[in-house]
Amino acid sequence: MPTKSVQKDAMPSPGAKDVFSLAWPMTLKAIFLHGTVVIDGFLLSSLGEGPLAAMGLAAALGGIVLGVIFAFSHAMQIRTAQAFGGGDQIFLKSVLASGLAVSLSIGVIGVAAIHIWGGTLINALAPSVEIAQQAQTYLSIFTVVIIAEAVGQCIASFFNGCSRSKLPLYGYLLSVPVNITISIVLIHGLFGFPALGVAGAALGSAIAITLQTAFWSVLLLRTNGHLRHVVGWHRGTFVPTVKRHMHFALPIAATFVSATLATHVCSLIYANMSLNGFAAMTLIAPWNLLAGQVAMQWTQATGILVAQLLGKRTPEDVLDHFLSRAWMGAFVAAGIVSMIFLAMCLSLDWIYPNLEVETRAILFSFLPILMIIQFPRATNAICGNTLRAAGDTVYVMHIFIWTQWAFRVPATALFVLYFDFSAFWILSLFLWEEVLKFPAFHRRLWRGDWKRSDVAA
Structure with missing residues (x-):
């Protein structure tokens, strides 16, 4: 004894106090995270069912890539916490670099797939030519959101793993008002701007998420900029380090992707x-x-x-x-x-x-x-x-x-x-x-x- x-x-x-201090900003961030497309849908509802259908179709395709990015970001925050707890700066740098490399690769591959096959899928699924054109416009602009989120969600997960969960929340408190304001202006053509409809909603999201990611990037440089000067990699060189990160992250990502697919299949059955x-x-x-x-x-x-x-x-x-x-x-x-x-x-x-x-x-x-x-x-x-x-x-x-x-x-x-x-x-x-x-x-x-x-x- x-x-x-x-x-x-x-x-x-x-x-419990420590868990609460970490959890409440993560809770608010998660609620904001699911709000980007919800905001666009609410703002477009005044234009009728056609623009809503176009946005829903495009968001469904873009959401597949974002879902994979979010799945890997969850693994990122756990791996970061392991490195942060041990205080090994080489390990911490390796996790950050590996996570960014993996997330950006997913984003780039996803955007490439959208450019190659997105138009064909939209034309096959859209109920009319006009809706297909609007959906393609929304999706082409939404690819900016995908690349920005590939970087941003990785950084946000890194902050969470380092017990700095308020920093990602600050990014959402900045981006959500910007998204709403710019989208309203561009959808309806206020203050002399052209009325872009569906494209305006996509531009509002793209600008807001890009600003959010830039804000997090500045915070990352201020809080962990010293990691740039840390010499060495956790597994000797960079490639084995990324492979080890993938080995850890893949089962976690597969779990989240599987849950999303199962939910969609059940929804079709409903x-x-x-x-x-x-x-x-x-x-x-x-x-x-x-x-x-x-x-x-x-x-x-x-x-x-x-x-x-x-x-x-x-x-x-x-x-x-x-x-x-x-x-x-x-x-x-x-x-x-x-x-x-x-x-x-x-x-x-x-x-x-x-x-x-x-x-x-x-x-x-x-x-x-x-x-x-x-x-x-x-x-x-x-x-x-x-x-x-x-x-x-x-x-x-x-x-x-x-x-x-x-x-x-x-x-x-x-x-x-x-x-x-x-x-x-x-x-x-x-x-x-x-x-x-x-x-x-x-x-x-x-x-x-x-x-x-x-x-x-």
């Missing part, structure tokens, strides 16, 4: 539901995405701090002490999300007054699932982010991919296409997916191997 006491005095573990059920499933999706950020960002912040602690080779009892407190905080965050859904469901008549009574009734029936699922989802996410922080990325990937593609997607197809179950039971598949993940995640975490991981390897 005295030995443990000395260890805790010598190396105190962070607590189109075969009754109109009211399909509308309810469509409406609950953005609520799930935005409200869920409260608990998800808490668990991601926990993973970052675990990675930092492992980088410092923190004693096991200190790791256990920190994780137990972070776990309690995750349950509080899950409770907050449950209360958000309770308030939403009790306010349906006010939020959606023009919906049919049956659609509102289906949304209200979702309430038990929406309140219960937050708790297994939060504890599974704590496990997943902790295991990723320890480098156990392949195991986590397998849990997600198998529960999505061997359970949720085929079960959704059966429930909708064969059994014609109600929307309540179809939504419940998300809860059963979390139940399936639970033993696989917790058994692995309780085994304790993650506490002895050499994350610098």
Whole structure:
């Protein structure tokens, strides 16, 4: 017992306050992150369905590339936290350079693919020639957003991994007002500017995201400019260093890409539901995405701090002490999300007054699932982010991919296409997916191997 006491005095573990300090800026940033296309859609809604359809078609294609960039940026922040925790400047420089190289490569390849095949896809999918032309214009300008985000999201993840999560938030507080202002001016042709319609919305986003990335780049030079003068690479030379980064990042990126694809496949299956059920499933999706950020960002912040602690080779009892407190905080965050859904469901008549009574009734029936699922989802996410922080990325990937593609997607197809179950039971598949993940995640975490991981390897 005295030995443990000395260890805790010598190396105190962070607590719930530290997780909160890291998580709340990440939560707001995540909400802003999903807002770029939402803002464009809102501003274009006054022009009618045609411009909205053009923007939606172009954003769907550009969003595929952005989704891959965001997936790799999540791996970037964990790898950064490992390097930052260990205090190895060569390792930290290597992570930053490798992450930028990988992210920029994805952006360039994605933009090249859009220029080669984007026009053909849009012409095949667009309902009219006019919408196809507008979509191509939007997408060609949106490629600027892709390249800027390839750099910007990498830098933002680097800041998060270094426990500077407020810096990415400052970038969004700068870019969102700029995006709204410029888009309004260029869409409608105010103050003598030409009315560009769809192209104006794309230009507003491109200018705002470019400004945001430039702002983060300046902050990076000010906070970590010294890394330019650090000599050497973590794996001897640059190419092996990038390969090691890819080896770590690929399973994490594959997990996020798989989740996105599974969601899109299920959404296509939902189109075969009754109109009211399909509308309810469509409406609950953005609520799930935005409200869920409260608990998800808490668990991601926990993973970052675990990675930092492992980088410092923190004693096991200190790791256990920190994780137990972070776990309690995750349950509080899950409770907050449950209360958000309770308030939403009790306010349906006010939020959606023009919906049919049956659609509102289906949304209200979702309430038990929406309140219960937050708790297994939060504890599974704590496990997943902790295991990723320890480098156990392949195991986590397998849990997600198998529960999505061997359970949720085929079960959704059966429930909708064969059994014609109600929307309540179809939504419940998300809860059963979390139940399936639970033993696989917790058994692995309780085994304790993650506490002895050499994350610098």
